[in-house]
Amino acid sequence: MTVKVAINGYGTIGKRVADAVAEQDDMEIVGVVKTRPSFEARMALEKGFRLYAATKENIDDFKKSKIEVSGTLDDLLENADIVVDATPGDTGEEYKKLYEKHGVRAIWQGGEDHELTGFSFNSEANYSDAPGRQFARVVSCNTTGLVRVLYALDSAYGVRKARVTLMRRAADPGDIKTGPINALIPDPIKLPSHHGPDVNSILSDIDITTMAVKTSTTLMHLHALNIELKKKCSEDDVIALFGKRPRIRLVSSKDRIRSTAEAMELAKDMGRPRGDMWENVVWKDSIAINKGELYFFQAIHQESDVVPENVDAIRALLEIEKDGMRSIKKTNKAIGLATS
Ligand code: NAD
Numbered sequence: 355m356t357v358k359v360a361i362n363g364y365g366t367i368g369k370r371v372a373d374a375v376a377e378q379d380d381m382e383i384v385g386v387v388k389t390r391p392s393f394e395a396r397m398a399l400e401k402g403f404r405l406y407a408a409t410k411e412n413i414d415d416f417k418k419s420k421i422e423v424s425g426t427l428d429d430l431l432e433n434a435d436i437v438v439d440a441t442p443g444d445t446g447e448e449y450k451k452l453y454e455k456h457g458v459r460a461i462w463q464g465g466e467d468h469e470l471t472g473f474s475f476n477s478e479a480n481y482s483d484a485p486g487r488q489f490a491r492v493v494s495c496n497t498t499g500l501v502r503v504l505y506a507l508d509s510a511y512g513v514r515k516a517r518v519t520l521m522r523r524a525a526d527p528g529d530i531k532t533g534p535i536n537a538l539i540p541d542p543i544k545l546p547s548h549h550g551p552d553v554n555s556i557l558s559d560i561d562i563t564t565m566a567v568k569t570s571t572t573l574m575h576l577h578a579l580n581i582e583l584k585k586k587c588s589e590d591d592v593i594a595l596f597g598k599r600p601r602i603r604l605v606s607s608k609d610r611i612r613s614t615a616e617a618m619e620l621a622k623d624m625g626r627p628r629g630d631m632w633e634n635v636v637w638k639d640s641i642a643i644n645k646g647e648l649y650f651f652q653a654i655h656q657e658s659d660v661v662p663e664n665v666d667a668i669r670a671l672l673e674i675e676k677d678g679m680r681s682i683k684k685t686n687k688a689i690g691l692a693t694s
Contacts, residue, residue, distance in 0.1 A: 357672050360434035360458075361386040362408075362427060362449060364394055366526050366657050367463055368440030371664045372403060373627060375438075377688040378665060380674055385430040388412075391419035406430040431456040436672055438664055439463065446470070450489075459487075459671045461664060464494025464552075474555040477666040477685075478600070479505040481678025484670035492663045496520055496566075496575055497552040499634050499654035503579070504553065504560055506599050507592070507648070512584030515561040520549060521569050521576040526657055529572070539568040574614035574631075575654040582647050589641050592648060596641075600682045601633040601662065603693050608639065614653045621655070630658035632691050662691060 359375050361368045364386040375381050385404040388395045389412055398405050404424045407413045416423045424430075431437065431452065436459040439446040443465020450470065453460040461475075468474050471489035475481075479501050484490055493501065500518065507513055522541070525532040542548075549564040596602045605611040611620060621631040635653040642649045665685040669675040675684070686692065 356380055356382045357435045357668065357674060358382060358384040358433060359668060360384055360406075360427075360430050360437040362437055362439045363441035363445075364388050364398055365440065365442075366528070367660065367664075368438070369394060369398070370628070370630065370658055370661045371438050371440060372398070373401075374661050374665050374685070374689050375668070376401075376403075378685065379688070380684075381665075381668060384433050385424060387427045387430065391416050391421050395421050404430075428452065428456075431458055434458050436460065436668055438668070453489075460489050461667045461671065462489070462491045463660065464492065464497060466491055468552070468555040474552075475663065475667045475670070476501045476505070476556050477663050477670075477678060477682050478502060479556050481666060481670050481681065482676075484667065485673045485676070487671060490667050490671055492660050492667055493552055493556065494549075495654055495656040495659050496522070496549050496577070497556075498660050498663055499575070499577065499652060500549065500553050500562075500564075501556050502599065502601055502634050503596070503636070503652065504557055504562070504581075506595055506602070507581060507583060508557065508560060510585075510591075510595050511587050513560050513562075514582040514584050516563075516582075517580045518549070518562065518564045519578045520547070520564060520566040521578075522566050523571050523573060523575055523656055524568050525572055527572040535568070535570050537570065541566055541568040571614065573618050573655075574635075575656055576614060577652050577654065578649075579652065580647060580649050586646075587643075587648075589643055592641050592643075592650075593638055596636055597693075600679075600686055600693060601659075601691070603631070603633040603635050604638045605635055606638045611635075611637075617653050618655070626690070628658070630661070631655035632658050632662050632689070633693055634659070662686065662689065665689075 547566040622629040640651040
């Protein structure tokens with residue numbers, strides 16, 4: 355039996371989640387929703403997805419552009435077990451009542467507040483807390499990247515405190531809304547940034563403080579982490595720990611991966627769809643224990659790291675797989691994510 359998945363919002367995240375869901379043998383895409391005609395709408399049809407308009411008013415626009423739509427979001431929800439809401443941040447909330455009306459489960463993204471669902475999700479850290487819930491929020495790309503490493507370190511050695519500086523990409527590569535910038539922007543200027551509290555929406559006991567700077571790049575985010583652990587460990591212990599995690603990729607500057615540009619090139623050379631890097635890219639040779647504290651750099655591909663988490667969240671909410679690690683392995687295998 356396959357579960358029926360609808361995607362509301364077929365942009366950067368939505369189209370990637372749709373492709374990843376279509377690769378799984380226990381779920382299928384019953385339709386994707388767009389507000390207006392676009393190349394992405396045409397591509398959805400070309401891939402074999404049924405296309406729905408967000409509202410009745412939008413249908414005429416699609417007709418004028420000769421793009422076939424099968425109805426509205428309302429119609430689609432009649433035939434769905436779960437909806438992945440990948441509409442722009444702060445838009446998703448307007449749909450909550452509609453999802454409630456149709457009795458479908460729903461997964462929102464990190465652009466929404468934790469309070470919308472009261473449950474923020476990460477595959478490794480809290481998969482087993484999802485069953486029985488109607489709604490979940492997959493945390494943002496940055497928070498997903500932070501939770502993956504902090505959960506691993508906390509489980510093995512206990513995290514006493516984490517201090518993180520995030521250098522954030524200013525826009526996605528296909529984005530023209532925010533344009534190129536020629537500046538480094540402390541964002542937010544008032545410290546600390548929201549990323550620490552967002553990590554606490556999943557790992558509530560970790561003492562974490564974050565600051566973030568917007569940078570003139572579209573490729574990836576870069577995190578500089580400084581972590582105090584409760585138990586002693588060596589650099590090799592941390593390398594071995596990360597090496598065993600399902601969504602951490604260790605790379606080395608000795609292989610000439612010295613930048614986010616080269617990390618993205620690696621993903622393309624691996625034949626990844628759209629050149630995506632679903633896993634955290636941690637520089638093995640940045641891992642250092644200095645004066646008893648752990649330091650390292652990691653890069654996060656903002657367009658894709660939350661994609662496998664959405665697939666696992668579908669299994670967790672619909673209770674089609676009880677064991678989180680089994681879901682992670684199944685998702686990884688189906689999309690072609692192997693870290694070792
Ligand atoms: P996007 O702008 O690329 O795509 C959003 C899609 O929703 C577009 O197809 C747009 O046409 C559609 N849309 C707009 N208004 C709509 C409405 N009212 N109803 C239905 N569809 C509508 O956005 P995105 O980058 O994919 O972000 C989606 C969510 O994922 C946000 O919560 C964002 O914060 C989160 N997120 C984004 C990134 C990233 O780096 N892009 C990373 C992680 C999480």
